[in-house]
Amino acid sequence: MAEHTGSGEALPFSEVYYPSREAYLEYYRKSVEDIESFWSERARELEWYKTWDVVLDRSKAPFYRWFVGGETNINLNALDRWVGTSVFDKVAYYWEGEPGDTRVVTYRDLYREVNRLAWALKEIVGVKEGDTVTIYLPMIPELPATMLAVTRIGAIHSVVFSGFSPQALADRIVDAKARVLITADGFYRRGRVIKLKEQADQAVVLAAEQGVKVERVIVVKRAGIEVPWSEGRDVWYHDLIKEAPERAYVKPVPRKSDDVLFILYTSGTTGKPKGIMHSVGGYPVYVYNVFKWNWDPRPGDIYWCAADIGWITGHTYIVYGPLMHGVSQVMYEGAPDYPDPGRIWSMIEKYGVTTFYTSPTLLRLLRKYGDQWVEKHDLSSLRILGTVGEPINPEVWKWYYEKVGGKRAPIVDTWWQTETGAAMISPAPGISLVPLKPGSATYPLPGIVADVLRPDGTPARPGEKGLLVIKEPWPGMLMGIWGDPERYIKTYWARFSRPEEGVWIYYPADYAVKDEDGYFWLLGRADEVLNVAGHRLGTIELEDAILTHPAVSEAAVVGAPDPVKGQVPVAVVVLREGYEPSDELERELKETVRKLIGPIAVPAKVLFVKKLPKTRSGKIMRRILIALLEGKPIGDTSTLEDPAAVEEVSRAVEEFKRLMKSS
Numbered sequence: 001m002a003e004h005t006g007s008g009e010a011l012p013f014s015e016v017y018y019p020s021r022e023a024y025l026e027y028y029r030k031s032v033e034d035i036e037s038f039w040s041e042r043a044r045e046l047e048w049y050k051t052w053d054v055v056l057d058r059s060k061a062p063f064y065r066w067f068v069g070g071e072t073n074i075n076l077n078a079l080d081r082w083v084g085t086s087v088f089d090k091v092a093y094y095w096e097g098e099p100g101d102t103r104v105v106t107y108r109d110l111y112r113e114v115n116r117l118a119w120a121l122k123e124i125v126g127v128k129e130g131d132t133v134t135i136y137l138p139m140i141p142e143l144p145a146t147m148l149a150v151t152r153i154g155a156i157h158s159v160v161f162s163g164f165s166p167q168a169l170a171d172r173i174v175d176a177k178a179r180v181l182i183t184a185d186g187f188y189r190r191g192r193v194i195k196l197k198e199q200a201d202q203a204v205v206l207a208a209e210q211g212v213k214v215e216r217v218i219v220v221k222r223a224g225i226e227v228p229w230s231e232g233r234d235v236w237y238h239d240l241i242k243e244a245p246e247r248a249y250v251k252p253v254p255r256k257s258d259d260v261l262f263i264l265y266t267s268g269t270t271g272k273p274k275g276i277m278h279s280v281g282g283y284p285v286y287v288y289n290v291f292k293w294n295w296d297p298r299p300g301d302i303y304w305c306a307a308d309i310g311w312i313t314g315h316t317y318i319v320y321g322p323l324m325h326g327v328s329q330v331m332y333e334g335a336p337d338y339p340d341p342g343r344i345w346s347m348i349e350k351y352g353v354t355t356f357y358t359s360p361t362l363l364r365l366l367r368k369y370g371d372q373w374v375e376k377h378d379l380s381s382l383r384i385l386g387t388v389g390e391p392i393n394p395e396v397w398k399w400y401y402e403k404v405g406g407k408r409a410p411i412v413d414t415w416w417q418t419e420t421g422a423a424m425i426s427p428a429p430g431i432s433l434v435p436l437k438p439g440s441a442t443y444p445l446p447g448i449v450a451d452v453l454r455p456d457g458t459p460a461r462p463g464e465k466g467l468l469v470i471k472e473p474w475p476g477m478l479m480g481i482w483g484d485p486e487r488y489i490k491t492y493w494a495r496f497s498r499p500e501e502g503v504w505i506y507y508p509a510d511y512a513v514k515d516e517d518g519y520f521w522l523l524g525r526a527d528e529v530l531n532v533a534g535h536r537l538g539t540i541e542l543e544d545a546i547l548t549h550p551a552v553s554e555a556a557v558v559g560a561p562d563p564v565k566g567q568v569p570v571a572v573v574v575l576r577e578g579y580e581p582s583d584e585l586e587r588e589l590k591e592t593v594r595k596l597i598g599p600i601a602v603p604a605k606v607l608f609v610k611k612l613p614k615t616r617s618g619k620i621m622r623r624i625l626i627a628l629l630e631g632k633p634i635g636d637t638s639t640l641e642d643p644a645a646v647e648e649v650s651r652a653v654e655e656f657k658r659l660m661k662s663s
């Protein structure tokens, strides 16, 4: 895990100094004096069919609604606004496949493709306004095109990361009640072809078992492999597009600001993933502005966000944000260290990337490979560097700043979540940059009111670790959880709000420290959610998966610190009578998780024990497991039912650590 000072002391980094704290804080102070007028001003930079009557409707809080009465379509701002401007012939995506094949897609190309696909989805496939469409695609240009075509006709997309398993895809299809699925034959990863269509087919069967029938499967040809085919249900993407007139134009359907723009599933503290809903009006306003503040986009920029569109980072920072600014991007299909650890650096040099945005996990991995890989390449085009997804260790921050950015490019550490739509706490070089402290995301962005509270709801002192909260709504906020309004209130608003006083406080479930200078240091999740390589995984989801195995009687999954991935899942398992621990069984349990969730969730280790540490009332004391894995004192054990359980787990953990060290 990140080694945070969290103490508020600026590290001795005199060269990291962008001396406009006062300018920033002045702008910030004004922005939060009256958030309604601030955001209303900001929203005017976008295209609307009809402007709003009310900036922010607080009457049904915490179901806040932004720009009520307004009508728009995100295509107006991401695509149609470029027609007839110089941006239209600019490159939208320099795409590179893992094997090295390339494609160049201009804004004009994208506009044509989106219109034709929108036409076909509407006229041939019969997708209607308000329908949900599930998208299970790899990192190819058809992915942004599909998202835009779906939103263009007023439908709702639910993108599922292509690394998820058929079961995970099926669960998301069922929850969203999607009758159309868009996928690909396959794609490249580490030199292998992943057979995506086969996985999609399995998901369709599993979804049908749960009562949701996928009627059409649209398949993009990427890998050119043989695929199983279901006549009448399956259709090739390129055949479908051909049906549309070459110059097809589909008017972007006017949608209400408080309609759902898209759903994106993320993990929480129960077994069932949450369908986070983002809005037609608020999301684009927030994303447009934050993108500008984060990256200070300029006409000649080549921007690269090395995330996957299957996560929120890709939705906001590869699709909607950059397109709304007419930016040229690099988009890459494959593994970041394939065929060698220099892939990323060589692509930055090749395309002259100016703005690069990635995760601390990737930086830790690339740093481990050694500086020679970086030094081989001319990275002098880089102007701004960003990170997201996890706390960044100060040492890695410094390496990124010095080795990669040559001390010229500020590090924009962006704290945010699937639920927040775009960055919330981060430097804002697009406005004016405050002095940076390695490991701190600096200040809240304009219009964002953030604080750190103690568990009892009183404000934490400077330097005191507490819980992060957001005290005022913002336009990029989630509208709710698809089909589960109660869970929305319980998860995000129950912890600190005082409804009887009309006070609603958003609770992200992150630990944080605010230092003497008011800088925020984000310290990781405060709930039962793991952050593995920047990806959110619910421990209960993993436990549920492991418990499906007939040998397992009880399971507890916790995060163990990992030098590259931040955290890795470790499963502590009690077997049923008649089963014995074995390597074979460990493999089976890992395979079960791979099948039910996907490769990212596979535990690094399964520890077999006879008893889990529990309270007298039978609740598993994860806190003890976590402390043992982190090598910290286990704290108060007065509620522990049987101390022998701790000794046993402790021995297993020591064994695990020895194994990790030697591997």
Ligand code: PRX
Binding pocket: 266, 312, 313, 387, 388, 389, 390, 391, 392, 413, 414, 415, 416, 417, 418, 419, 441, 508, 509, 510, 522, 523, 524, 525, 531, 534, 535, 536
């Ligand atoms: O714990 C925080 C961590 O990632 C969580 C959100 O995960 P997800 O919804 O998957 O979105 C990731 C990409 C936006 C947060 O609750 N997190 C995200 N960014 C940072 C971070 N932790 C520390 N520093 C960050 N910059």
